[in-house]
Amino acid sequence: MAKVKTAFFCQNCGTQFAKWQGQCTACKEWNTITEELIEKPEKVSWKTSESPSANRRTKPLKINEIDATTEARLDTKNKEFNRVLGGGIVPGSLILLGGEPGIGKSTLLLQIALQMPYKLLYVSGEESQKQIKMRAERITTTAENCYILTETKTQNIFRQIEELQPEMVVIDSIQTLHSDYIESSAGSISQIKECTTELIKYAKETATPVLIIGHITKDGNIAGPKILEHMVDTVLQFEGDRNHVYRILRAHKNRFGSTHEIGIYEMLSDGLREVANPSEILISKNEEILSGTAIAATLEGIRPLLIEIQALVSTAVYGTPQRTTTGYNAKRLNMILAVLEKRAGFRLGAKDVFLNITGGITVDDPAIDLAVVAAILSSNEDIPLPKDICFAAEVGLAGEVRPVARVEQRILEAEKLGFATIMISKYCKIPKMNSGIQIQKVAGIEEVVAHLFG
Ligand code: TYD
Ligand code: MG
Numbered sequence: 139m140a141k142v143k144t145a146f147f148c149q150n151c152g153t154q155f156a157k158w159q160g161q162c163t164a165c166k167e168w169n170t171i172t173e174e175l176i177e178k179p180e181k182v183s184w185k186t187s188e189s190p191s192a193n194r195r196t197k198p199l200k201i202n203e204i205d206a207t208t209e210a211r212l213d214t215k216n217k218e219f220n221r222v223l224g225g226g227i228v229p230g231s232l233i234l235l236g237g238e239p240g241i242g243k244s245t246l247l248l249q250i251a252l253q254m255p256y257k258l259l260y261v262s263g264e265e266s267q268k269q270i271k272m273r274a275e276r277i278t279t280t281a282e283n284c285y286i287l288t289e290t291k292t293q294n295i296f297r298q299i300e301e302l303q304p305e306m307v308v309i310d311s312i313q314t315l316h317s318d319y320i321e322s323s324a325g326s327i328s329q330i331k332e333c334t335t336e337l338i339k340y341a342k343e344t345a346t347p348v349l350i351i352g353h354i355t356k357d358g359n360i361a362g363p364k365i366l367e368h369m370v371d372t373v374l375q376f377e378g379d380r381n382h383v384y385r386i387l388r389a390h391k392n393r394f395g396s397t398h399e400i401g402i403y404e405m406l407s408d409g410l411r412e413v414a415n416p417s418e419i420l421i422s423k424n425e426e427i428l429s430g431t432a433i434a435a436t437l438e439g440i441r442p443l444l445i446e447i448q449a450l451v452s453t454a455v456y457g458t459p460q461r462t463t464t465g466y467n468a469k470r471l472n473m474i475l476a477v478l479e480k481r482a483g484f485r486l487g488a489k490d491v492f493l494n495i496t497g498g499i500t501v502d503d504p505a506i507d508l509a510v511v512a513a514i515l516s517s518n519e520d521i522p523l524p525k526d527i528c529f530a531a532e533v534g535l536a537g538e539v540r541p542v543a544r545v546e547q548r549i550l551e552a553e554k555l556g557f558a559t560i561m562i563s564k565y566c567k568i569p570k571m572n573s574g575i576q577i578q579k580v581a582g583i584e585e586v587v588a589h590l591f592g
Pocket of ligand 2: 243244245264310
């Protein structure tokens, strides 16, 4: 009987070891190393018949001689998705889409597969063809060229691909795939690595883009492997609060575009709707004016976005005051509270402070600081802010109001949405704009307080 080959893999970073050890020497995690069966026959190729790479040699070329005419990207017919990718799908690229279970990964990629005017193969290891059909019926009725395959064995998938010759392949999900060349079970590090390698080979040799869905673990990493992220060209993350309808698509890595862009979707009963004007949905349309809310003009990528910040300041009932944030950095909130205490004389030390960014999105743009300050003060004083004012500035430790990047864009967006006033730092250099919005420049926290509540 042939000897069973095994190796040890760190389940966190994917490093391979010859024997078991308690701590991974690569990523320093404890108890992450497990034994997996491996069995590697002579070759590994996406094609079962021949190994094309063995005969084909690539020659070095002078960089000036390389033809750089950008290959036409595939239009996904989904503006948000195109934008996040940097203008469509690059032929031969591998795109990994991560996200929590139930967030809508399958829905998003199926919807894109149904919309695209290319011959597509959607491979699912998670749902039956019937289930996918039911889902597709919810989403759309127009789909001529989308093929569904339920299969988990890569060799069988490649056999179907060779027959069908699709122009794009979607894999749902990499954790369900299984290659014959490796003995260990589906979802293990060595299987994921092997299946991804085979897919990369296929994508690069045929210039067919492959979209892969990957599950993520509790701590937000794509299950199994950081290595998976290194192997693919683009890593997208689909995120959002499952209790909210909004979903955000971000690029964490992109070899063919920037990682600053985001795409916003709304999960409806008939699929994901692209949200073209996010500011409108992120600001609640309450008729009555409430204390404790302020609007921040922030930027996501190159897109200006107006969001609503809500604060609740109340006297702490129990000994230690609570500080809770949703969508905003908790340490930054503590810093802002300390600045308000020290520089503006507000006694917030014995108060509970809750801060919430509406819509379930997370923002790390420092330009929302001033709106956070305004919301906290408004709640503390129980005086509502005027409805038509918004804020775009960072707050420093000395209580100074600091300028932020691309303030003109924020001003234009605020004006577009009908705000009458925007409060920015005195030190912002803005070109002369003949805009209808009033620009209020402030230098420090005291001045903000005087303007808003004075
Ligand atoms: P799904 O795409 O299966 O998530 P994932 O693949 O990331 O695990 O999304 C499942 C959720 O989406 C489920 O809770 C139902 C909801 N949904 C809608 O609200 N509208 C729709 O049209 C579809 C297809 C799903
Ligand atoms: Mg799914």
